[in-house]
Amino acid sequence: MSDTSAPTETAQSGPMLAADGTPLKKSLARALRRQKLRALLLIAPLLIFVLVSFVAPIADMLFRSVENQIVSETLPRTTNALADWDADASDSPDEPVFEALFYDFFLAQERKLHTRLGTRLNYEMTGMSSLMRQSGRKVDDISDVYFDQFDDLDKNWDEAEPWAQLMGAPDWVAKMEGWEKGDRLPAFKLAPGIADLLPKTAEIYGEFAKFTINEDEKSLLKEEPWGVVHTALYQDLMAADVSSYTGPQAEMLKTADAAVVGFETVGFKDGFIEIDEDWGSREVWTTIQMYSPAYTNGYFLNAVDMQKTVDGPQMRDEDEQIYFTLFKRTMFMSLVITFSCILLGYPVAWLLANLPSRTANLLMILVLLPFWTSLLVRTSAWKVMLQQQGVINDVLVWMGLVADESRLVMINNQLGTIIAMTHILLPFMILPLYSVMQTIPPSYLRAAKSLGATNWTAFWRVYFPQSVPGIGAGSILVFILAIGYYITPEIVGGTTGTFISNRIAYHISSSLNWGLAAALGTILLGVVLLLYYVYDKIVGIDNVKLG
Amino acid sequence: MKLSKTLLASTALVAAGATAYAAGHGMADSMTLVSWGGAYQSSQQNAYVEPYLAMNEGVTSTWDESSAEAVAKLRAMNEAGNVTWDVVDVVAADAIRLCDEGLALEIDPDEDLAAAPDGTSAEDDFGDLLVSDCFIPQIVYSTTFGYRTDMVPEGAAAPSQICDVFDLETYPGKRALEKRPINNMEWALLCDGVAKADVYDVLATDEGQDQALAKLDTIKDSVIWWNAGADTPQLLADGEVFIGSTYNGRLFAAIEEQKQPIGMMWDAQVFDLDGWIIPAGLPEDRLARAKDFVKFATDTQRLADQAKYISYGPARASSAPLVSTHAELGIEMAPHMPTDPENSKNTFLYNYEFWADYRDDIDAKFQAWLAQ
Structure with missing residues (x-):
């Protein structure tokens, strides 16, 4: 088309004009655009529905395969401080990292986020779950050292109000005092200058204030601050000079400033190793460092039997490799099922298309009846049929074909999955085949035969090629459905007949490793799309007919 | 989806x-x-x-x-x-x-x-x-074994201890075990000569996990793996398996309510809890x-x-x-209670702490072993 129109266009001296004087091209485009817009508006409800309820959830789920913000969100200071740590140079990081860990961890356990992080990291390293849980219980061993000393010095250090007056801006404190239960809590505001004087304390108290106001919805004048602020205050007082401070609670602060020099101290690193010696282990820290970034390829590596290590991705130990086997098996069995469906479905579809309509209708009902029966019922029925004490074995033994001691094993293995799934998916092969075969005029076969073809040649050279689009459509349907099956393989597949989807289901509902499930799902989706592309190249998707 | x-x-x-x-x-x-x-x-x-x-x-x-x-x-x-x-x-x-x-x-x-x-x-x-x-506990249940009383081989006593599950010579026939490492690994180690007190220490090591899988390997070909608690009673009722693990309440229902020829084997039953949250x-x-x-x-x-x-x-x-x-x-x-002194002579309590840590790791190994 474009080849023929191009020369005429260049031959024209000026643009062709429409009746109203605008160039014809432009006015045509406008008219078309309006039409397209109208068409789009017509399908808009469906489009929006599909986007919101289908595409968006899937995209959201698949996105989890790379998402990894949990580590840097739960331990923001630690991951920052850990960025420069060189795992080859030392077994465990130095004091500043542990100091960051202490603040992060204390805040996380107050917000009950540390166990969530433990679950996440436990997917990568065994033992992280209990390390986090136990450390959460004991992290105040460290903070209590300072808390107790401040408390001994002045009981007011364990009171809510003096702290609020010291840290909060006067106008905020005034608002707070006027606050009554049921009202909205005023947002916390730091006292002017306090952030310069006591930077760490201001930061930590700010976190506490934010959490208490937003999550707990309690008054800061009633809630004593978390024990961690005392540690921050100790560090600030050791570093700062507060003699010029004249704000609220100046007296209390100055007394403390004079006393802290004599305080008993505890090292953060020693403290954590005391809580659990695993904190001194190189493996724990490399795991945290490796999973610090907000996005990770770790899930995808896991999904192909690899793992992240300090020296880059490596294959897992042989006794932990499973996913590659499962992918291979899923592909192989889906292909076998597809071929079995073609073999069994083709003659049935041929009969359906060629019998007189009365008989064909009866046969059609026989095809559709199982199609309408619940999947679980059909699968369970196969269980009854195939098991060792089942119907088929009983009949074989009764007929004397099989000895009672050596009954056939037909279920809880690949064979069981193939038989049950072939039966379940058979209608998806028969129906497209049937509708294609119906359109093949019987006169072609007769013509072939009258020209001297044998039955076989007439079928193979004339009839079969015309039914290929039906085989194509049926195969795509069956194959893609088979690849995602998991209920039937779960029930009749035993150990050798399960699919990758069974593992995906396991990670979604049992291990809760949604990231890995998403990575496996993404790979599966990718493989299906790839196969579809190859299929299109070889068979051509235009050759597929559903009717 | x-x-x-x-x-x-x-x-x-x-x-x-x-x-x-x-x-x-x-x-x-x-x-x-x-x-x-x-x-x-x-x-x-x-x-x-x-x-x-x-x-x-x-x-x-x-x-x-x-x-x-x-x-x-x-x-x-x-x-x-x-x-x-x-x-x-x-x-x-x-x-x-x-x-x-x-x-x-x-x-x-x-x-x-x-x-x-x-x-x-x-x-x-x-x-x-x-x-x-x-967690607000409601009940204590146990995962234990039931066996077909009419399939006990002639001349052999009814199975009475956990290692009978691994003894294919005396008790041939299929076994039903849950398709997950929890409980099975402990039982395997117990029957491979590990003392009860050391089971989790051993299971925490790679060698211990291999040892447990090796022991399970000896019966792997005779095992039907179950996913739902109802599977084992059904398999027992059909005569598909000789012995199988499941929740004791399911076995009680099969024995007392449905009058199936099934016997209980309480040895090394694993206590677990169910409750509200x-x-x-x-x-x-x-x-x-x-x-x-x-x-x-x-x-x-x-x-x-x-x-x-x-x-x-x-x-x-x-x-x-x-x-x-x-x-x-x-x-x-x-x-009929798992906690009855007669039934609870040798018991395990589900080790929550251990399995919270090792579940992912051991499960990966277990599934890879199953798929072999």
């Missing part, structure tokens, strides 16, 4: 639920309870829910049989910001995970739970069974109702009543003496 459906369904449910709850004053007048279905759920209906509804007129309850997927569904609901469940029945390991994930509410036993009739505080009455801050983030009125219900449903008498319907041991020490006879069969329930 599954998730998006869950999300959609929960959104729709909440939209419908919100109007219903709006009418509540202080306490919501309907609640959604989540349980396992089957005989277990009906025992809860009979022992807890019906008396509770009789006491509180105008309150209605709905069951959702989703406990098997409770953790995943609660997480999805929580992410969508629409928790539609009020009280959820889960096994202790799931309760610990829900608590870790911040999806379950922390409970103060002495405030939220009823004291025993003699005044013992709830905390002492439940004792060690309070394995998580969020309240999802985190409930609105105040629903939370008040959920707490009120749970307090009632876990008091001494109610827990003892449940044992009339199912052979699981009540989680309160004070309930044990009140356990009586089966509501329909009229048989004495105490000898």
Whole structure:
């Protein structure tokens, strides 16, 4: 088309004009655009529905395969401080990292986020779950050292109000005092200058204030601050000079400033190793460092039997490799099922298309009846049929074909999955085949035969090629459905007949490793799309007919 | 796909639920309870829910049989910001995970739970069974073995100890084991000469895990792996397997209610707990109702009543003496309890801490081993 129109266009001296004087091209485009817009508006409800309820959830789920913000969100200071740590140079990081860990961890356990992080990291390293849980219980061993000393010095250090007056801006404190239960809590505001004087304390108290106001919805004048602020205050007082401070609670602060020099101290690193010696282990820290970034390829590596290590991705130990086997098996069995469906479905579809309509209708009902029966019922029925004490074995033994001691094993293995799934998916092969075969005029076969073809040649050279689009459509349907099956393989597949989807289901509902499930799902989706592309190249998707 | 459906369904449910709850004053007048279905759920209906509804007129309850997927569904609901469940029945390991994930509410036993009739505080009455801050135990159940009495080989005694499961010579035939490492690994080590006290120390090492899998390898070809608790009783009833592990209550039902030729083998049974959790983030009125219900449903008498319907041991020490006879069969329930002294000569307690850590790792190995 474009080849023929191009020369005429260049031959024209000026643009062709429409009746109203605008160039014809432009006015045509406008008219078309309006039409397209109208068409789009017509399908808009469906489009929006599909986007919101289908595409968006899937995209959201698949996105989890790379998402990894949990580590840097739960331990923001630690991951920052850990960025420069060189795992080859030392077994465990130095004091500043542990100091960051202490603040992060204390805040996380107050917000009950540390166990969530433990679950996440436990997917990568065994033992992280209990390390986090136990450390959460004991992290105040460290903070209590300072808390107790401040408390001994002045009981007011364990009171809510003096702290609020010291840290909060006067106008905020005034608002707070006027606050009554049921009202909205005023947002916390730091006292002017306090952030310069006591930077760490201001930061930590700010976190506490934010959490208490937003999550707990309690008054800061009633809630004593978390024990961690005392540690921050100790560090600030050791570093700062507060003699010029004249704000609220100046007296209390100055007394403390004079006393802290004599305080008993505890090292953060020693403290954590005391809580659990695993904190001194190189493996724990490399795991945290490796999973610090907000996005990770770790899930995808896991999904192909690899793992992240300090020296880059490596294959897992042989006794932990499973996913590659499962992918291979899923592909192989889906292909076998597809071929079995073609073999069994083709003659049935041929009969359906060629019998007189009365008989064909009866046969059609026989095809559709199982199609309408619940999947679980059909699968369970196969269980009854195939098991060792089942119907088929009983009949074989009764007929004397099989000895009672050596009954056939037909279920809880690949064979069981193939038989049950072939039966379940058979209608998806028969129906497209049937509708294609119906359109093949019987006169072609007769013509072939009258020209001297044998039955076989007439079928193979004339009839079969015309039914290929039906085989194509049926195969795509069956194959893609088979690849995602998991209920039937779960029930009749035993150990050798399960699919990758069974593992995906396991990670979604049992291990809760949604990231890995998403990575496996993404790979599966990718493989299906790839196969579809190859299929299109070889068979051509235009050759597929559903009717 | 599954998730998006869950999300959609929960959104729709909440939209419908919100109007219903709006009418509540202080306490919501309907609640959604989540349980396992089957005989277990009906025992809860009979022992807890019906008396509770009789006491509180105008309150209605709905069951959702989703406990098997409770953790995943609660997480999805929580992410969508629409928790539609009020009280959820889960096994202790799931309760610990829900608590870790911040999806379950922390409970103060002495405030939220009823004291025993003699005044013992709830905390002492439940004792060690309070394995998580969020978990309110109901029953002690066990995973143990049942065998076909008519398939015991001639001349051999009925299987009476755990290692008989691994003894293919004396007891040929198929075995049913759960398709997960938990329990199977412990049993394998126990029968491979590891002392009971050392089982978890050994299992924590790579060599120990290999040792357990090697022992399981000796019977691998004779094992049918089950996923649902109902599988083993069915396999036993069909004569598909000679011996198989499952929950003791399922075996009780098969033996006493369905009169199947099945015998119990209690040796090395693994105790586990089942109980309630309240999802985190409930609105105040629903939370008040959920707490009120749970307090009632876990008091001494109610827990003892449940044992009339199912052979699981009540989680309160004070309930044990009140356990009586089966509501329909009229048989004495105490000898069918996993906690009965006659049955609990050699027992394990599910090691929650260990499996929380090692579950992912050992499961990967176990599944790879299965797939070989």
